[in-house]
Amino acid sequence: MTAAEGPVGTVPVPAGPFVHREAVATAGGTVHVAWSGVAAGNLGLHVVADEDAAGRRAVGEARRGLERAMGVPEGSTLYLDQVHSADAVWADGPGWGEEAGPTADAAVSRDGGRTLAVMVADCLPVVLVDEATGATAVAHAGRRGLLDGVLEATVDRLLSLRPAERRDAPGLRAWIGPGVCGRCYEVPEQMRAEAAERVPATAATTAWGTPGLDLPAGAVAILRGRGADVAVVQACTLEDERLFSHRRAPGQGRFAGLVWRADEDASTPTGAA
Ligand SMILES: [Zn+2]
Numbered sequence: 432m433t434a435a436e437g438p439v440g441t442v443p444v445p446a447g448p449f450v451h452r453e454a455v456a457t458a459g460g461t462v463h464v465a466w467s468g469v470a471a472g473n474l475g476l477h478v479v480a481d482e483d484a485a486g487r488r489a490v491g492e493a494r495r496g497l498e499r500a501m502g503v504p505e506g507s508t509l510y511l512d513q514v515h516s517a518d519a520v521w522a523d524g525p526g527w528g529e530e531a532g533p534t535a536d537a538a539v540s541r542d543g544g545r546t547l548a549v550m551v552a553d554c555l556p557v558v559l560v561d562e563a564t565g566a567t568a569v570a571h572a573g574r575r576g577l578l579d580g581v582l583e584a585t586v587d588r589l590l591s592l593r594p595a596e597r598r599d600a601p602g603l604r605a606w607i608g609p610g611v612c613g614r615c616y617e618v619p620e621q622m623r624a625e626a627a628e629r630v631p632a633t634a635a636t637t638a639w640g641t642p643g644l645d646l647p648a649g650a651v652a653i654l655r656g657r658g659a660d661v662a663v664v665q666a667c668t669l670e671d672e673r674l675f676s677h678r679r680a681p682g683q684g685r686f687a688g689l690v691w692r693a694d695e696d697a698s699t700p701t702g703a704a
Contacts, residue, residue, distance in 0.1 A: 448500050450673050450686075451664045455604065459543045459565020462692045463501065464558045466608045466664060468673040471497050473684030474510075475550045494527060501546065502693040508546040511535050513571045517579040519588045522547055537570035537585040541592060546691035552675040553616075553668050555646050556608035556688025559585060559659070563602035564592045567690040572610075574618075577649055578629045586657045605659040608688040609674050612667035613645025614638040 448471035455462050467474065472493030479486035495505045506528015511520075512535070519537035522545040524530065532538075538547050547569040549556050554573035561567075570576075570585045590598045613635030618626075623642040626649070627634035633649035636642065647663055654661045668676040675684040 448497055450609065450666060453606075455560050455562065457543060457560060457562045457565040460692055462543050462560055462565070462567055462690060464560065464606055465501075465689045466556060467497055467686045467689065469675060469684065469686065470673070471500075471686065473675070474548070474687050475552075475685030478682050478685060497687070497689070498546070501689065501691050503546045503691050508548050508689075508691075509538055509540075510548050510550065511538055511571070513550060515571075515573055515575045517576055517581040517584050519568070519570070519581065519584040521588075536572075536576050536581050537568060537588075539566060539568040539585065539588045539592075540690075541566055543567040543690075543692050546689070548687040548689050550685035550687050551608070551610060551668075552677040552683075552685050553611040555610040555650055556686075557582060557585075557605060557650060557654075558608065558688045558690045559589055559603065559605045560690065561589050561592070561603050563597065563600060564589075566592050567692075569688050569690060572646065572650055574622075574626065574644060574646065577633070577646055577653070578626055582650060582653045583657065586654070586659065599658060601658075601660070603657070603659045605654045605661045606688075607647050607650045607654075607661065607663045609664055609666035609668055609671065609686075610646055611669050611676065611678060613643050613648060615667055615669040615678075616644045616646065617641050618644050 449465045450468040452465035498505045507526040509522045510527045511532045516536045518535040520535040522538040522540040543565040549569035549571045557570040559568040617637045620642045630649040632652035633644050635645035651661050668674045
């Protein structure tokens, strides 16, 4: 359960499909940020073989189950075709129930009205909310995306929704969801050196004394550098079996970082249109 040093302590463990969940008041209404776990099922179609009909059906069932838990319409969540890029897109297209999502590694909902998901199993599922505008975003930040600037691209897009003179004002919040921690993520010495050149905070040493990368610490440094108020969900995918981990169990599944807006009094499947 160790992770990067962050401003948030150990988080409570709620029951149900989420390993962590918070509600946030914004100019556009209350939004919810959360991270699913193994209990919610595998959400990634890309880790299921094309011929595995039962496995693909199970992904649909898991996604719909999560949507019922969130109180949003089934099939309405935007899932991305994630490729370890630094590309962020506007969340304009239909939900997964209608068509596969765009190829990108971050999405921004201008008014926070879209339900956004980002899938991971060791990479960081980062969720952002701009309290000043009500806009929301998710980003998939693995080693490559983080070093290539996916978080900066996401923040830039979010803040472009503010009037120019308000870009530096407070209200931008970010959560670093569960990923592999710096004590568990071993990399070659050369890779650590290259990463540290770009984002010094990523340089780490594993629990067994070899070169490592601390992606949560790197993400905190990048996001604080952009003026965000950053919280870290303290859970390591490799150590915590409530979460999927590609390194611990390759191909087993993906969990998600999520952000959505749902009326407090309409948290039933039929109530949140
Ligand atoms: Zn760890």
